[in-house]
Amino acid sequence: MAAVTLLSTKGLTKQYAGLTAVSNVDFELPAGQIRALIGPNGAGKSTFVGMLSGRIESTSGTVRFDNRDITTLPAHRRIAAGMAYTFQITSIFSALSVHENVALAARRASSRAVNRRVTDALDRVNMTDRQKHIASDLSYGHQRLLEIAMGLVQQPKLFILDEPTQGLSTSEIESFIQLIKSLAGDTTILLIEHNMDVVMAAADYITVLNFGEVLAEGTVEEIRNNQEVQRAYLGTSHA
Amino acid sequence: MIEQIRTSLFHLLLIAALAGLYFILPEYHSGVLARVMVLAVYAMGYNLLFGYTGLLSLGHALFFAAGMYGLGMAMQHLDLSSSLGILAGLITALIVSAVIGFLALRTSGVAFMIVTLMFAQAGYLTILWAGEYTRGDEGFVIQQSQRVLSGIDLSDAGNRYFAALVLFAICLFIIGWIVCSGFGKTLVAIRENEERARMLGYNVQRHKWLAVIASGVISGAAGAAYALLFGYVGATFATVQYSIFPLLYVLLGGAGTTIGPLIGTVFMFYLIDFSSELTNAYLLVAGVALILLTLFAPQGLAGELRKRVMPWLP
Ligand SMILES: Nc1ncnc2c1ncn2[C@@H]1O[C@H](COP(=O)(O)OP(=O)(O)O)[C@@H](O)[C@H]1O
Numbered sequence: 268m269a270a271v272t273l274l275s276t277k278g279l280t281k282q283y284a285g286l287t288a289v290s291n292v293d294f295e296l297p298a299g300q301i302r303a304l305i306g307p308n309g310a311g312k313s314t315f316v317g318m319l320s321g322r323i324e325s326t327s328g329t330v331r332f333d334n335r336d337i338t339t340l341p342a343h344r345r346i347a348a349g350m351a352y353t354f355q356i357t358s359i360f361s362a363l364s365v366h367e368n369v370a371l372a373a374r375r376a377s378s379r380a381v382n383r384r385v386t387d388a389l390d391r392v393n394m395t396d397r398q399k400h401i402a403s404d405l406s407y408g409h410q411r412l413l414e415i416a417m418g419l420v421q422q423p424k425l426f427i428l429d430e431p432t433q434g435l436s437t438s439e440i441e442s443f444i445q446l447i448k449s450l451a452g453d454t455t456i457l458l459i460e461h462n463m464d465v466v467m468a469a470a471d472y473i474t475v476l477n478f479g480e481v482l483a484e485g486t487v488e489e490i491r492n493n494q495e496v497q498r499a500y501l502g503t504s505h506a
Numbered sequence: 507m508i509e510q511i512r513t514s515l516f517h518l519l520l521i522a523a524l525a526g527l528y529f530i531l532p533e534y535h536s537g538v539l540a541r542v543m544v545l546a547v548y549a550m551g552y553n554l555l556f557g558y559t560g561l562l563s564l565g566h567a568l569f570f571a572a573g574m575y576g577l578g579m580a581m582q583h584l585d586l587s588s589s590l591g592i593l594a595g596l597i598t599a600l601i602v603s604a605v606i607g608f609l610a611l612r613t614s615g616v617a618f619m620i621v622t623l624m625f626a627q628a629g630y631l632t633i634l635w636a637g638e639y640t641r642g643d644e645g646f647v648i649q650q651s652q653r654v655l656s657g658i659d660l661s662d663a664g665n666r667y668f669a670a671l672v673l674f675a676i677c678l679f680i681i682g683w684i685v686c687s688g689f690g691k692t693l694v695a696i697r698e699n700e701e702r703a704r705m706l707g708y709n710v711q712r713h714k715w716l717a718v719i720a721s722g723v724i725s726g727a728a729g730a731a732y733a734l735l736f737g738y739v740g741a742t743f744a745t746v747q748y749s750i751f752p753l754l755y756v757l758l759g760g761a762g763t764t765i766g767p768l769i770g771t772v773f774m775f776y777l778i779d780f781s782s783e784l785t786n787a788y789l790l791v792a793g794v795a796l797i798l799l800t801l802f803a804p805q806g807l808a809g810e811l812r813k814r815v816m817p818w819l820p
């Protein structure tokens with residue numbers, strides 16, 4: 268399958284005073300793929316996707332998205348070009364209603380049929396009955412799902428999710444996997460995930476980061492049997 | 507859509523009530539209310555930036571004064587008519603707020619407060635410095651013969667009341683419309699969580715800049731109207747005090763509500779009026795009342811109303 272590349276980076280690097288969080292990463296993501304990005308805590312995963320979405324400025328390297336160089340584009344223009352992003356630490360409009368949270372995400376793309384699109388997106392995360400709730404009154408898990416709905420409603424070409432299942436219940440994780448799979452084909456997904464069950468169940472392909480560098484890439488099977496990956500994981504408290 | 511209609515209806519009722527009040531109130535109070543409505547417009551402009559966008563400026567007197575001096579200087583030195591004077595005031599406020607907004611928005615938070623304060627102070631000093639034309643501290647009077655707008659004599663108390671009401675009504679509808687629009691909701695999103703708004707694809711910086719401009723022009727409209735209706739232009743209106751007033755009005759009345767600025771202005775005006783009758787230490791009375799209010803109604807009067815009984819309040 269000669270899939271089109273939706274997103275790629277060359278030599279992408281982020282240096283914080285003295286510390287290289289992401290080092291010289293070449294990365295390629297074909298359109299339609301569900302890609303998991305894994306690695307121990309502090310490996311540079313959040314920093315890496317932050318540089319894709321423009322939230323974090325890169326020190327050097329380039330990013331291409333949808334056939335153009337977006338390295339110098341500010342974050343809001345990258346999002347407008349078809350990316351959606353959910354934060355590792357839930358970031359929603361706490362004081363506003365669930366409906367308005369999703370509507371804000373929907374309206375930027377197009378002000379037409381907002382209500383219907385909001386309802387559709389909330390339906391996909393099973394939250395239609397909570398439209399009128401104030402976001403801060405929701406449980407932690409529901410706040411995470413709300414943020415996912417805010418991404419879905421934008422119908423992004425690329426959906427970047429930073430540890431979305433953190434804090435979800437087992438049944439919520441199960442529905443999340445179904446949700447991600449249902450997007451396959453239309454939406455390209457870049458998923459940072461600690462829960463290996465989710466990775467195994469949902470991902471087509473895996474990239475492993477360690478100390479800011481790509482340690483390995485491959486199918487679920489290949490990664491599972493990779494000695495280096497096992498060693499990297501055993502070296503930390505995370506499995 | 508429903509929201510837009512409900513908001514408009516609510517505002518229409520309020521304006522009808524204000525019109526009716528003129529015929530009920532004794533002359534003293536309708537005179538106060540005319541002044542209050544103009545200052546409430548100033549507070550509404552301030553509220554757009556502070557209450558809806560979450561940007562605390564300490565330099566709005568500059569925009570108020572821009573409108574006031576834009577109109578005053580044009581009428582005094584260029585001999586323009588009232589209507590062209592209003593236009594000159596609005597354009598001055600537009601230019602000043604566009605420039606100040608562009609510069610001040612390079613900062614945020616406390617730095618934004620300080621920078622706006624400094625700019626306003628610079629504006630005030632400029633007015634004093636150009637005393638030859640502005641008559642500095644002393645200010646100047648706009649002649650009664652000039653204060654005529656399309657044949658209506660604005661120095662007449664009744665005409666003045668209804669002119670103030672028309673201005674108030676126009677601004678209230680503009681604000682109501684902004685607040686219900688996608689633009690207004692984006693401002694609220696920026697106030698609530700700027701990073702999230704940016705990462706939903708909104709150009710946060712540009713929205714803030716437009717908010718400063720809209721806020722500045724409305725404040726300038728109030729300044730121009732104040733000069734025209736009350737016939738005086740003076741540097742007092744460019745002082746820090748006049749930057750603090752709209753903040754107080756809005757805090758008291760309810761930040762981020764359309765009617766809060768009016769409520770806050772009425773309240774402050776009568777509070778000072780009433781307490782200065784009781785005692786010389788009227789500022790103390792006013793201060794205590796303010797403290798009580800912030801303790802028991804931290805969201806302002808209209809904010810509490812919205813929280814307790816009228817959740818739909820725009
Ligand atoms: N703003 C920052 N300033 C300094 N160091 C940072 C900053 N953000 C992240 N880091 C460091 O960069 C490294 C990578 O962090 P991060 O990308 O959050 O890792 P991950 O998401 O894989 O857990 C960590 O060592 C972290 O401490």
Ligand SMILES: [Mg+2]
Nearest residue numbers: 312313314355
């Ligand atoms: Mg992380």
